[in-house]
Structure formats: structure tokens, C-alpha cells
Amino acid sequence: MSTTETTRPETALEPTRGARFTGWAGNYLDERTSISGLVKELGRKIFPDHWSFMLGEVALYSFIVILLSGTFLTFFFQASMATQVYDGSWVPLKGIEMSAAMKSTLDISFDIRGGLLMRQVHHWAALLFIASIGLHMLRIYFTGAFRKPREINWLIGFTLFILAMLEGFTGYSLPDDLLSGNGLRIIDGMVKGIPIVGTWTSYLIFGGEFPGTDIVGRLYTVHILLGPAILVAALGVHLLLLVINKHTQFAGPGHTNDNVVGVPIMPVFAAKAGGFFFIIFGVIVLIASFFTINPIWVYGPYDPSPVSAGTQPDWYIGFADGALRLVPPGWELELGGYTLSLNILLVLIVVGVFLVVVALYPFIEGWITGDQREHHIADRPRNAPVRTAIGAAGVTFYAMLWAAASSDLIATHFRLTIEGVIHGCQVLLIVGPIIAYFVTKRVCVGLQKKDREIAMHGYESGRIVRLPGGEYIEVHEQLDDYERWKLVSFEDYKPLMIRPDKKGRITVNQRLRAAASSWFFEDRIAPVSRGEIESSHDGGH
Amino acid sequence: MAKDHDGAEGSIVGTTVEKYGDNPPTAGIAVVVADQIPNPGFPPFRPRVTDLYPEKARQQERRVSALFVISIIGSVFAIAAYIAFPIVPGDIGSVRINNLLLGVGITLGLLGIGFGAVHWSKTLMDGHDLVEQRHGTRGTAATREKAVEVFTLGNKESGFGRRTLIRRTLIGALVVSPLPAVVLFRDLAPITDPVELLRHTLWDKGVRLTRDPSGTPIKASEVTIGSAFHVIPEGLNDHEDKLEQKAKAAVLLMRLKPEDLHVSADRADWNYDGIVAYSKICTHVGCPVALYEQQTHHLLCPCHQSQFDITQEAKVIFGPAKRPLPQLPITIDADGYLIARSDFTEPVGPSFWERKL
Ligand code: HEM
Ligand code: FES
Numbered sequence: 001m002s003t004t005e006t007t008r009p010e011t012a013l014e015p016t017r018g019a020r021f022t023g024w025a026g027n028y029l030d031e032r033t034s035i036s037g038l039v040k041e042l043g044r045k046i047f048p049d050h051w052s053f054m055l056g057e058v059a060l061y062s063f064i065v066i067l068l069s070g071t072f073l074t075f076f077f078q079a080s081m082a083t084q085v086y087d088g089s090w091v092p093l094k095g096i097e098m099s100a101a102m103k104s105t106l107d108i109s110f111d112i113r114g115g116l117l118m119r120q121v122h123h124w125a126a127l128l129f130i131a132s133i134g135l136h137m138l139r140i141y142f143t144g145a146f147r148k149p150r151e152i153n154w155l156i157g158f159t160l161f162i163l164a165m166l167e168g169f170t171g172y173s174l175p176d177d178l179l180s181g182n183g184l185r186i187i188d189g190m191v192k193g194i195p196i197v198g199t200w201t202s203y204l205i206f207g208g209e210f211p212g213t214d215i216v217g218r219l220y221t222v223h224i225l226l227g228p229a230i231l232v233a234a235l236g237v238h239l240l241l242l243v244i245n246k247h248t249q250f251a252g253p254g255h256t257n258d259n260v261v262g263v264p265i266m267p268v269f270a271a272k273a274g275g276f277f278f279i280i281f282g283v284i285v286l287i288a289s290f291f292t293i294n295p296i297w298v299y300g301p302y303d304p305s306p307v308s309a310g311t312q313p314d315w316y317i318g319f320a321d322g323a324l325r326l327v328p329p330g331w332e333l334e335l336g337g338y339t340l341s342l343n344i345l346l347v348l349i350v351v352g353v354f355l356v357v358v359a360l361y362p363f364i365e366g367w368i369t370g371d372q373r374e375h376h377i378a379d380r381p382r383n384a385p386v387r388t389a390i391g392a393a394g395v396t397f398y399a400m401l402w403a404a405a406s407s408d409l410i411a412t413h414f415r416l417t418i419e420g421v422i423h424g425c426q427v428l429l430i431v432g433p434i435i436a437y438f439v440t441k442r443v444c445v446g447l448q449k450k451d452r453e454i455a456m457h458g459y460e461s462g463r464i465v466r467l468p469g470g471e472y473i474e475v476h477e478q479l480d481d482y483e484r485w486k487l488v489s490f491e492d493y494k495p496l497m498i499r500p501d502k503k504g505r506i507t508v509n510q511r512l513r514a515a516a517s518s519w520f521f522e523d524r525i526a527p528v529s530r531g532e533i534e535s536s537h538d539g540g541h
Numbered sequence: 542m543a544k545d546h547d548g549a550e551g552s553i554v555g556t557t558v559e560k561y562g563d564n565p566p567t568a569g570i571a572v573v574v575a576d577q578i579p580n581p582g583f584p585p586f587r588p589r590v591t592d593l594y595p596e597k598a599r600q601q602e603r604r605v606s607a608l609f610v611i612s613i614i615g616s617v618f619a620i621a622a623y624i625a626f627p628i629v630p631g632d633i634g635s636v637r638i639n640n641l642l643l644g645v646g647i648t649l650g651l652l653g654i655g656f657g658a659v660h661w662s663k664t665l666m667d668g669h670d671l672v673e674q675r676h677g678t679r680g681t682a683a684t685r686e687k688a689v690e691v692f693t694l695g696n697k698e699s700g701f702g703r704r705t706l707i708r709r710t711l712i713g714a715l716v717v718s719p720l721p722a723v724v725l726f727r728d729l730a731p732i733t734d735p736v737e738l739l740r741h742t743l744w745d746k747g748v749r750l751t752r753d754p755s756g757t758p759i760k761a762s763e764v765t766i767g768s769a770f771h772v773i774p775e776g777l778n779d780h781e782d783k784l785e786q787k788a789k790a791a792v793l794l795m796r797l798k799p800e801d802l803h804v805s806a807d808r809a810d811w812n813y814d815g816i817v818a819y820s821k822i823c824t825h826v827g828c829p830v831a832l833y834e835q836q837t838h839h840l841l842c843p844c845h846q847s848q849f850d851i852t853q854e855a856k857v858i859f860g861p862a863k864r865p866l867p868q869l870p871i872t873i874d875a876d877g878y879l880i881a882r883s884d885f886t887e888p889v890g891p892s893f894w895e896r897k898l
Contacts (some may be wrong), residue, residue, distance in 0.1 A: 046673040089630050108635070113623055116640045117647075149678040182828060185788075186844065189826025199893045203735040204726070209785040210827075211675020214729075246675060254583035260673045261583075275658025282651030304788035305753050305771060305821060306830045307843050324826065324861060325845040332863035332892055339896040343825065343861045370569025374678060408846060418846050419859055422660045481581035489580070492572040517570055529704035530576040 047269045048249035048262035052143075055136035057273060061280040062129040063235070067085050069122040070224065076112055078104040079220035079521050081176065081213040090297050098176070098301035101216045105175040105296055120288035126171060127293075128284060129148035130164045130316045137161060143378035146362040148371070158359045163231045165316050170223040172294075172314055176216050179294075181302025183313055184215060186321075211302065248349030248378040253482040253491040257376050312406065322404030323347040346482040354397065368516045369493055382451070383490040385444035386520045392440035400429040407533045417492055441523070448525040455479065455487040455528045456536040488528045493521045549554055560677035568825040583670075591664050593893045601664040608657030615649025622646050736895045739888050742774075742790040744869060750774035750794060753787075758878045759794070764816050770794040772818065774881070789889055791821040791829060794879070797838060801852050810855065811870040813879065818869040819855050822850065822890040823847060825862035840866070864892065 015023070047053075080100040086093050088103070089110040098106075108115035134427040137157060140146050146154040173180040188210045207214030246260050255261050263269050300306075313321055316371045324347050331342040357364075365387065381388040403410065404425040411421045458478040466472050479487070495518035500506050592597040622642035629635040680688065696702050749758045753771040756778045764770065772792040780786050782896040799815040811817070819840070823830045828844035833851075839858070847860030855866035867889050870882035888896055 011800055044671070044673075046671050087627070090633070091631060100841070110636050111628060111630070113628055113639055114643050116636060117644050120640075154560070182844075185827045189823075189828075192891045192893040193826070195896075197896055199735050199739070200730075202893075204729040207729055208731055209735070209738050209782075210788055232727055245678060246673070253581045254672075256580060258675050260675065261670050264671050268662050271658045271662035271666060275655045275660075275662065278651045278655030278658065279561055280655075282648045282655055286648040289641050289648065302784070303754075304784060305773070305791040305829050305831075307831045321845070327861040329857060329860060330863055331861070334897060337897045338894050339892045340894075341863075341892045343863060345865075369571065370567060370572050372566035373568055373571075374675075378590060408843070418841075422846065422860075482584045484580050485578070488578050492574070493570050494572050496570050522595060526572070527574065528578065529574060530578045533578060 003149070021447065023478040034329075042243070043266045044264040045243070045246075046260045046262045046264055047273075048247050048260060050250060052139045053247065055132050055139055057276060058127055058132035058280055059136055060235070061277040062125045062132060062284065063231070064079065064277070065125040065281050066129060068121060069118045069125060069536055070228075071248060072118045073108065073122060073345060076104060076108045076115060077101070077174070079174065079217050081211075081216050091367065093300065096301065097214065099125050101174060101176040102296070102301045105177070109297065117285070117288055120169075120291070120293050121284055124287050124291075124294045125284050126168050127316075128280075130161075130168055133157075133164055134316075138391070138395070141237070141361070142191055142381040142388060143248065143250075144384055144387065145378050147375040148366060149245055149374050150241075150248075151366065153238060153245065154362050155359060156238045156241070159234050160231065160238065162355070163227060163234065167223060167227045167231065168314055168316055170219045170227065172317075173219050174216060174223060175294075175296050176302050177296035178299035178302055178306065179296075179313075181304070182307070183317070184211060185304065186324075190324075190344050192346070193341035194348070195338070195340055195345070198341075211304070248376050250378050250380070251486055253485045255377065260376075274408060284528070286509060290391065310466045312409075315402075318405035319398055319401040320347070320351060322401040322407075322425070323351055325404050325422060326401070326429060328426070335486060354394075358394070365520075368520055370496070371493075372514070375491075377489070379490060382444040382447040385441045385448070388444050389441035393437040396432045396436040399428065400425055400432050404429070443526060445523055451487045452528055455484050456532060483535075488526055492524060492526050493517070494524060495521050555557060559800070560679050561679060562682060586669060589664065589668055592668065597795075598665060601660070605657050605661045605665070608653045608660065610653070612650050612653025612657065615646050615651075615653055617646075619643050619646025619650060625758070634842060662864060730825075736893075736898070739789075739890075739893065739896075742884055742889060743777060743780070743786050744774050744790055744792075744881045744884045746881065746883050747874070748881045749874070750792065750871065750881065751775045751777075759874045760877045761813055761816060761879055764794060764796045764879075765799060766796050766815070766849065767835045768796055769835075771831065788827075789822065792818045793821045793831065793833065793840070794818045795829040795838075795851060797851065801838065803853050808868065808870070810872070811868055811882070813872050816871065816879065817851065818871050818879075818881075819849075819851065820869065820885060820889040821866075823862060824864040824866060825860070825891065827891045830866065 026036075063388075078100040082100050083097050084100050084103050086096050086098055086103050086106065088094075088107050090106055093106065105119070109118055110116070126129040140154065140157065169183070173184055181309070188202050188206065191205065192198045194201065202210065205215070205218075206212040207218070247262070249260060249262065252261070263272070275280075312318070316370050327343045327346055331346060333342060334338040379387075381391075407421045407425060408418060410416065411418045458476040460474045463475045464472050466474055496510070496514040498506055498510055498514045591601055603843065619642075622639070626635065626639050626642055628639055633894065679685070701708055750770075751758050751774065753773045756773065756775065758775060759770060759772070768795070772786060772794045774790050774792075777783060777786055795817065796814075796816045799812075802812060802815060804812065821829050821831060823842045823844065825842065825845055825847050828842055830840050830842040830847070830849065832841040832843055833839075834841065838851040840851060841853065842848070842860065842862070846860050847862035848858050849855040849862075849866050850858045854868060857863060857865060867885045867887050869885055870883050871873045871879055874880045
């Protein structure tokens with residue numbers, strides 16, 4: 001972990017008071033903690049610069065904002081469902097019975113200075129947190145940064161994503177307002193739909209019949225203790241592995257699989273990242289000062305009877321809600337006197353399988369390529385057309401589930417029938433990913449061909465010249481070596497050739513791998529070689 | 542660009558020779574290109590204006606400190622706003638002002654630091670890229686040998702591998718020991734059987750239908766054709782477990798023209814002169830089904846758009862729900878108030894495994 005040449009000649013100066021103090025403090029600490037070793041190891045660690053590498057940082061910083069604002073909220077929030085009569089500042093609800101949770105959330109909003117701000121900071125930060133984790137995951141996926149040695153960190157990141165949604169949902173349920181109770185009602189109904197254990201599981205979760213008087217207290221423990229503890233631990237391992245594996249970097253002149261090029265932690269990255277934390281924090285506070293989120297005072301306390309149309313869960317739960325809507329009618333069976341709720345099971349299975357495939361993708365691709373080497377150069381998405389196409393299909397699938405969660409809004413907004421929108425979503429859920437797959441793959445291969453063209457013959461400069469013979473040609477601007485390198489330095493795989501093993505047999509595993517690898521790498525575009533460049537130059541342009 | 546060009550000649554896929562020795566990991570089906578285009582190495586460093594002109598650097602320095610000063614002003618402003626714009630009880634405008642000014646102050650306090658630090662790093666800190674070598678993730682051969690040795694010694698000195706009796710009983714004990722923790726969670730819920738509870742609601746023979754939430758009884762004559770009432774059983778509001786009971790007993794009352802209703806034989810006396818009562822709890826996952834379309838007599842669940850046709854005994858005509866909404870048999874008492882003939886004849890709400898038993 002050595003960095004090279006990091007000091008510059010210093011002009012010798014009298015140590016100032018400040019410098020003497022720093023020296024003393026450093027010595028004091030090191031003699032007691034051996035901290036100098038850590039500083040030496042990490043202080044000049046190199047971080048490559050790319051905007052997409054900041055997505056993970058956004059997630060990290062918004063999480064810190066969540067921790068800070070959430071801790072403030074715990075001082076005022078009462079996680080109890082004991083019934084109280086509201087007598088606070090929000091007149092429309094005066095005299096109404098509600099749980100202590102709802103009442104204290106209203107008090108945070110209307111009777112504690114800065115309380116509303118902190119609630120809104122907490123909620124906006126939560127939305128940003130989950131959104132940035134999602135985008136961060138997409139960037140890892142589409143650049144192949146999950147490949148060896150980072151498969152385990154992909155799994156940890158995936159866990160973080162699930163935990164984030166869990167935290168979001170439990171937090172959303174805490175204020176015990178109409179929408180949060182309705183969300184829990186849906187969870188209750190889904191849990192009850194699980195065969196054999198469902199009824200009892202729901203009974204245990206709610207401490208009796210829905211809604212009971214326990215659930216907010218229980219979710220509170222999950223929301224502020226269990227969830228954050230596991231999240232922080234997983235995040236710690238995630239970052240530790242990041243330090244051990246180091247960052248990936250994009251291909252570029254001088255960048256190799258054996259080095260990391262970028263800015264050192266001390267001082268440039270520390271200043272940039274530290275500053276970026278304050279910017280994220282500031283932007284969240286700015287949004288929270290201007291835009292209301294989750295106005296529970298409009299919804300009122302939870303009551304199992306009233307509803308309002310067009311209410312939505314927080315966006316990250318939308319895909320599950322959409323999945324529930326898209327189940328075709330009549331999917332429920334009776335088996336020997338027992339009820340099998342396929343309309344719920346199907347959702348659990350489809351969403352479950354989708355998530356498992358996401359979690360395991362690095363291992364699947366690793367098995368197909370059989371490539372055991374370490375990969376530190378991030379792929380450009382076009383250079384892995386099938387992976388990119390699968391990703392696009394996955395995104396489309398998720399997006400369709402998500403869109404379905406707004407089927408009623410889509411219907412009213414575009415003056416369509418609910419039935420039409422649902423049927424449309426059902427069709428697009430299946431057809432959409434297939435189309436996305438083929439279109440994306442074509443686009444990738446097209447871009448690769450264009451890259452090849454440019455690497456060999458240069459850009460069309462738009463400049464027309466007249467040759468002495470009277471003929472007009474467009475001048476092609478050749479790339480310099482640095483620019484060309486970005487276009488030609490990528491990895492190339494070819495489908496697996498089936499060969500009998502030592503005993504002369506062809507294993508099923510090999511057949512499967514061969515089939516999968518030809519699906520992946522059949523339409524490959526090889527990177528330009530040195531010979532090709534030379535001959536294209538000789539061809540004279 | 543970079544100050545140090547070591548290793549810039551390496552290929553896109555590294556060698557990690559140091560760690561693997563003569564046994565490099567397999568490249569699988571990767572194509573090893575023989576005449577790959579060589580890595581051109583780092584392009585030359587392009588200095589910034591602040592690197593070239595000291596006065597530009599000083600200008601940026603002032604800019605950075607100005608941002609930090611703005612931050613201080615913002616934070617102080619936030620404190621001042623907290624004190625100067627308190628929340629006036631009952632005045633929602635004051636909440637808004639407090640939220641806004643406090644927020645803007647804190648925002649400035651944070652953004653000033655943020656933009657200042659980033660600007661500093663971009664314009665004034667050393668702009669060279671640095672290079673750090675990777676060394677392969679796995680330990681060196683020597684380290685790995687040592688690690689294996691540690692395990693071998695541990696095994697030898699403890700006899701973990703040899704003493705199978707100890708090993709197996711230990712594993713057994715470790716597997717069994719967490720089980721009490723599982724059992725401990727049994728009392729998350731009461732002893733009573735949930736299935737029994739799900740089967741019954743507060744409705745019973747003679748219980749009056751009352752308005753939700755006021756609890757006033759409803760006369761059949763008040764229910765005009767085309768109208769719909771949100772209904773709870775009489776006395777619900779006095780119940781200790783009001784919400785749990787309401788979550789099962791909420792009912793929607795509608796009056797249709799008797800000839801519009803297709804009544805099955807065994808339900809002939811369940812409606813009263815075209816007045817019908819249906820459970821409001823969706824048979825999908827339990828949202829309240831409360832959007833009533835008067836013209837079509839359809840009930841729409843806002844959660845996942847299941848639709849129920851009231852003229853056909855709340856049959857599902859669209860959406861993911863399977864079962865019709867359970868019907869509450871009703872009639873009137875001597876004073877003309879609507880009452881239930883009995884409880885629901887089947888469990889209300891979402892399906893569950895033991896529903897039919
Ligand atoms: C990734 C982690 C977290 C997420 C995504 C998250 C999300 C949420 C959301 C969406 C709400 C509803 C806020 C509202 O009323 O609009 C909430 C409420 C709450 N959260 Fe969190 N939270 C997280 C972590 C924490 C932590 C670590 C704490 C405490 C240390 C905390 C404390 C609270 C409290 C006390 C409430 C209820 C107060 C209220 O609703 O205003 N949260 N959370
Ligand atoms: S709860 Fe009514 S449709 Fe899902």
C-alpha cells in the first residue's frame with residue numbers, strides 16, 4: 001500500500017506555535033495508540049475521480065444525515081400506541097383521539113422549534129439515501145465493478161440496500177398516521193397470505209389482532225436499534241473491503257489493472273469528500289426548509305375505515321405494491337380445506353427471485369467467464385453488451401412494477417381506464433424487458449463498432465478539402481494515443497469451446513457453461529489491435 | 542498528469558505476479574491478445590491558472606474564505622431565527638416561518654463549508670494525479686503458509702479433528718443452544734388462537750348499524766336510493782380494543798333499487814328493501830374498500846384496484862382480489878333502525894390459510 005513520491009521539497013521554517021502543538025499532540029497519541037502506522041497506510045491512499053464514484057458517497061453522507069436527524073427525533077418521539085387526546089397547535093385535529101406516537105409526531109411538527117425541519121430532513125435524507133444506493137448499485141453493475149475480487153462487497157452492498165428499504169418502511173410506519181397504518185395493513189394481509197405459518201406470523205408480529213397496541217413500539221426497536229446497528233456494521237465492512245480492494249478506475253492513459261490513479265486522501269480527497277458531505281447535508285436541509293414531506297396532519301390518525309384515493313407509499317416500496325396490483329384475477333385456491341393465496345405468493349416469489357438473481361449476478365457471470373483474475377478497470381457498459389442488456393432488462397422490469405404502483409394516477413392523468421392501464425402494465429412487464437434487452441444489446445454493439453471505426457480512422461472533422469486531382473474528401477482527424485487508448489483497452493471474451501475432460505467426458509456443467517458463454521459472447525466485437533491500426537494508417541487517409 | 546509513471550506499461554489485466562508466483566489465476570474464456578496496442582502512459586500535466594499566476598491563487602483564496610464566512614453567518618442566523626421567530630401556539634404561519642428561516646440558516650452554514658472546501662481542493666490544492674500500485678488481494682505465499690500453519694497447529698494442539706466425540710457434541714450443543722431464544726419469542730402474541738378471533742366480529746343478532754365515526758343509529762328510511770353509509774356496530778366506540786374490532790367490523794351500507802340486486806336464494810332476506818351491507822375490508826390484503834360508484838354500483842379498492850359489483854353480491858369483477866366482500870345480513874328493528882341479523886357468515890378481510898376450517 002505504498003504511495004510514491006508524495007512529498008515536495010519544503011523550505012525549512014521555524015516551527016510555529018500551532019506546529020509545535022500538532023507535533024506534541026501527534027506524539028502523545030502515537031505513543032499510546034500507534035496511530036502513525038494507520039496514517040502512513042491510509043493517509044495517502046489514492047482515490048480515482050469520476051462523477052459516478054460519488055453515488056456511493058452520496059449514500060454514505062445521507063446516511064450520516066439520517067443518523068443525526070433521527071437521533072434528534074428520538075428525544076421527542078413517543079413510540080407508544082396508548083390513546084391520547086390531541087390538544088396541540090394544529091387546530092383541525094384538536095380533540096381527536098390518537099396514539100401517543102401520532103400525537104408526539106404532531107408535536108414535533110407544530111410545537112417544537114425546528115422539529116418540523118428535522119422530521120423533513122430525516123424523511124428527505126431517507127429518500128435520497130435509498131435513491132443513491134440504487135444508483136450506486138447500477139453504476140457497480142454496469143461497469144462490472146462487482147467482478148473478482150469484489151463479489152463479496154456486492155453482496156454486502158445488496159444487504160445494505162435491503163436494510164435501507166426496511167429502515168424506510170419501519171420509519172414510515174412509526175408516526176401511526178392513516179397512511180402508515182394502511183401500509184401496515186397491507187403487510188398484515190400479505191403475511192396472512194403465506195401458507196401454513198401466515199396467520200400465526202401476523203399474530204406474533206402485531207402482538208394479537210391487527211393493528212393491536214404493540215406494533216409501533218416493536219418497529220421502533222427495529223428502526224432505531226436493530227436496523228441501524230446492522231446497517232452500521234455492514235457499512236463498516238463495506239468500507240473496509242473498499243480500502244482493501246481499492247477503488248476501480250476507468251480505462252485511461254497510464255491507468256492499468258495494477259495501479260490506481262487519482263488524488264490522495266490527504267489532503268485533496270479529504271477536502272473534496274468532506275466538502276461534499278456538507279453540500280449533501282446542506283442540500284437536504286434546503287429541500288426540507290421549502291418542501292413538505294409526509295404531511296401526517298393532513299392524513300390524520302390511523303383508523304381502519306377511511307381511505308383516500310391516490311395515496312402512495314414512499315417510492316421505494318412502489319415496486320412491491322405494483323407487483324400486488326399486476327397479479328391476474330382469481331389467483332386463490334382451496335386445497336383440502338386450506339386457502340392458498342397465490343395472488344400474494346406469486347408476488348413474494350417473483351420479487352424474491354428477482355432479488356436473489358440481483359444478489360447472485362456476480363457469481364453467475366464469474367462462472368460463465370471462468371475468469372479468476374482480479375479486475376480493477378471498470379468496463380464501459382458498451383463493452384459488455386449482454387451484461388448491459390440484462391441490466392437494462394432488469395431495470396425495465398423494476399420500472400414496470402413501479403409504474404404499476406401508480407396505475408390509478410396514470411389512468412386519471414391520461415384519461416385511460418384502470419383496467420387498460422393494468423393490462424398494459426401486465427403486458428409490458430413481460431414484453432418490456434425483452435425489448436429493452438435486444439435494443440440495448442444492439443445499441444452497445446453499434447457503439448462498439450463506432451469506437452472501432454474511430455480508433456482506426458479517427459473522427460470525421462467536418463473539414464472538406466479538395467485534392468489536387470479535383471476530388472473532394474472529408475479530412476479524418478486522427479486520435480492521439482491517449483484518446484485512442486480509452487477506446488481500445490477493454491477485455492474480450494469468446495464462447496467456451498466444449499472439450500472432453502481428462503476422462504474423455506463432457507460434463508453437464510461444461511455444456512451449460514458453453515451455452516451460457518455463447519449467449520454472452522457470441523456477438524463479440526474485438527478490440528482494435530496494433531496490427532490493425534498500423535495497416536489502417538498505411539492504407540492512407 | 543501523474544507525477545509517477547511506474548507501472549504505466551502494464552496491460553489492462555494485471556499480472557499480480559508477486560502474489561501468485563508461477564501459478565497465475567486462469568483467465569477463463571478471456572481472449573489474450575498478442576499484439577495489443579500499448580498503453581501510452583500518462584499525458585503531460587496541464588497546470589491550472591492558479592498554478593501559474595500567484596495573484597489568481599490569492600483571488601481564489603479570498604473566495605474560499607468568503608464561503609467559510611458565509612457559513613458562519615448562516616449558522617448564527619439560524620440561532621437568531623430560532624429565538625426571534627418562535628412558534629406561536631395555534632398559528633401555523635409561525636411554524637412555516639420558523640421552519641423556513643431556521644432551515645435557510647442551517648443550509649447556508651453547511652453549504653458555505655461544503656462549497657468552500659471543494660473549491661479549495663479544486664483550485665488551490667496540488668492538482669497532480671498520484672499513482673498507487675496494487676499488489677493483488679490475496680496474501681503472499683509466505684503469509685498464506687503461515688496462516689495454514691496456524692490452523693494446523695491449532696488443530697493439532699486441541700485435537701479438534703482427532704477427537705470426534707468432542708467435536709460432534711460441541712457442534713450439537715452449539716446448534717441447540719440458540720433454540721431457547723426462539724421459544725422465548727412465543728409470547729410476542731397472546732395464547733389465544735388467532736383463527737378463532739378472525740372468525741368473529743362485533744356484529745351479532747340485533748346489533749344496530751351506526752354511523753362511522755359518530756355511532757348514531759341509522760333508520761332504514763334515511764337510506765335513500767343511491768346513497769352509501771360508512772357503518773360501525775353500535776357500541777364499538779366504547780370498546781377497549783376499538784381499532785382491532787373496527788378493522789374487522791367496518792361495513793359499507795348502500796341502497797339500490799331492489800330489482801337491480803341479483804340475490805341468491807340463501808340470501809333472500811339479507812337485504813332490507815334494497816339496502817345491503819358489505820364488509821368494507823378488502824378480501825385482497827385488507828385495505829378499506831370505500832370508493833362507491835353510484836351509477837355502476839361498483840366498489841373500488843384504492844390500494845390495488847380490485848372492483849366489486851354490488852348488484853352481484855360483491856363479486857370481484859377486476860383486480861387481484863379473489864373472493865367477494867362478505868355480506869352482513871340485515872333487517873330492521875321495531876323502531877325502524879337497521880340491525881344485523883347475525884355476525885358475518887364467513888371471516889372478513891384478507892385470505893388466510895385456515896380460513897375454511
Ligand atoms: C437508513 C436508515 C433510516 C431510514 C431510511 C429512516 C427513515 C425514516 C422515515 C421515512 C421516517 C418517517 C418520518 C416521517 O414522519 O415522515 C422515520 C421516522 C423516524 N426515524 Fe428514521 N430512518 C432511518 C434511521 C433512523 C435512525 C438511525 C434513527 C435514530 C437514531 C431514526 C429515528 C427515527 C424516529 C424517532 C422516527 C419517528 C419520528 C417521526 O416520524 O417524525 N431513524 N425514519
Ligand atoms: S387491498 Fe384491496 S385490492 Fe389490494
